[in-house]
Amino acid sequence: MTIAIHESALIRHFNTRKETLRAWEENIGARFSPFRGFKMPDSRLYCEHPDFLDSIVDLIITNERHIFLRGPVGSGKSTLMLLALRDLPTLADRRGNKFITGYVGMTGLYEKQMSAAIADSLRIKYRRSWESSQIIDAVAQESVRRYIEEKSRTALFIEDVADNQEAAFHKLRYLADLPTEEMKDDYRTALDEPIVTLVMSGTKLYWNAMLSFLPQIADRTEPLDVPALGDSKAREFIGRRIAYAKGTIDSFDSANYDVYPFHDDAITVLNTAARGNPRDLRMLARGCQQVAAENFKRAGSPDVDPEIARLVSEAYETILKEVR
Numbered sequence: 001m002t003i004a005i006h007e008s009a010l011i012r013h014f015n016t017r018k019e020t021l022r023a024w025e026e027n028i029g030a031r032f033s034p035f036r037g038f039k040m041p042d043s044r045l046y047c048e049h050p051d052f053l054d055s056i057v058d059l060i061i062t063n064e065r066h067i068f069l070r071g072p073v074g075s076g077k078s079t080l081m082l083l084a085l086r087d088l089p090t091l092a093d094r095r096g097n098k099f100i101t102g103y104v105g106m107t108g109l110y111e112k113q114m115s116a117a118i119a120d121s122l123r124i125k126y127r128r129s130w131e132s133s134q135i136i137d138a139v140a141q142e143s144v145r146r147y148i149e150e151k152s153r154t155a156l157f158i159e160d161v162a163d164n165q166e167a168a169f170h171k172l173r174y175l176a177d178l179p180t181e182e183m184k185d186d187y188r189t190a191l192d193e194p195i196v197t198l199v200m201s202g203t204k205l206y207w208n209a210m211l212s213f214l215p216q217i218a219d220r221t222e223p224l225d226v227p228a229l230g231d232s233k234a235r236e237f238i239g240r241r242i243a244y245a246k247g248t249i250d251s252f253d254s255a256n257y258d259v260y261p262f263h264d265d266a267i268t269v270l271n272t273a274a275r276g277n278p279r280d281l282r283m284l285a286r287g288c289q290q291v292a293a294e295n296f297k298r299a300g301s302p303d304v305d306p307e308i309a310r311l312v313s314e315a316y317e318t319i320l321k322e323v324r
């Protein structure tokens with residue numbers, strides 16, 4: 001028996017919808033939807049917050065505190081980490097130390113998985129058969145060696161840190177406290193400052209949990225709130241995505257770009273509804289594309305005006321409330 005796919009009303013519905021969206025995209029010169037989610041986001045899509053990025057990097061360089069990038073889901077914590085990771089290897093601290101960076105993006109890790117992920121991220125060798133404490137010890141020894149012999153400090157980025165098993169934290173704490181008293185005795189003046197800086201991310205809830213359950217780390221950690229997108233950054237967010245979908249992102253000029261077919265005041269409406277949260281802004285813009293595409297089919301205009309923006313913002317309000 002064959003399945004008569006061509007007879008399915010559902011598939012017909014989806015195909016019509018896809019064609020409607022496609023027609024809108026073609027009309028504005030886009031090769032795909034500007035607002036689709038990318039598994040591997042492209043850094044050319046990022047709107048930078050230069051001052052905030054500087055404050056992260058400055059904190060790492062001065063070596064006084066660890067960092068907790070704090071923000072709601074979708075606020076851009078991971079994006080900021082990637083930007084800081086990009087900049088750090090090109091910098092040095094006041095003593096002329098360079099930086100070696102590691103990034104642990106996976107969560108839900110047990111003690112041993114965490115230890116292995118850290119070693120992998122810092123390109124430190126270990127044996128699979130080792131216990132987690134042996135792996136972390138190898139990480140500690142190699143970090144000390146890199147500090148002394150290569151004049152390099154280690155910056156370790158850990159995503160959504162609270163989403164790991166509790167035991168995994170103690171490994172982090174050990175690294176956060178390096179050098180140990182014993183090492184200080186062994187190396188004397190050569191080891192008189194912390195050599196590993198942790199840059200962690202998480203929501204406010206998790207920061208509060210860390211304050212109560214891991215005060216030893218929290219006390220030495222600076223929480224930094226990820227800034228919301230202001231209206232001009234929201235405009236850039238839309239502009240970059242449209243340019244990306246048109247294939248013109250490489251000539252994107254942040255001082256002079258177009259957001260057609262979005263009206264500027266439509267973007268303001270959307271950014272207010274999104275409260276400057278980039279993930280929510282993307283969802284809302286995608287909703288606007290759908291409404292605008294229907295309009296385009298009916299009336300021939302691809303515009304996203306404030307009216308559409310309001311309509312979509314209202315429709316999404318309950319959804320956004322639920323995921324917040």
Ligand SMILES: Nc1ncnc2c1ncn2[C@@H]1O[C@H](COP(=O)(O)OP(=O)(O)OP(=O)(O)O)[C@@H](O)[C@H]1O
Pocket residue numbers: 038041045046047048049071072073074075076077078079080237278279282
């Ligand atoms: N500054 C930015 N410029 C452009 N896009 C951004 C920016 N910040 C975040 N985004 C986009 O918004 C979405 C959410 O960002 P990101 O994943 O960094 O947030 P998050 O806070 O790490 O979220 P989660 O809590 O889900 O891990 C991604 O699609 C990302 O590309």
Ligand SMILES: [Mg+2]
Pocket residue numbers: 077078079159
């Ligand atoms: Mg993230």
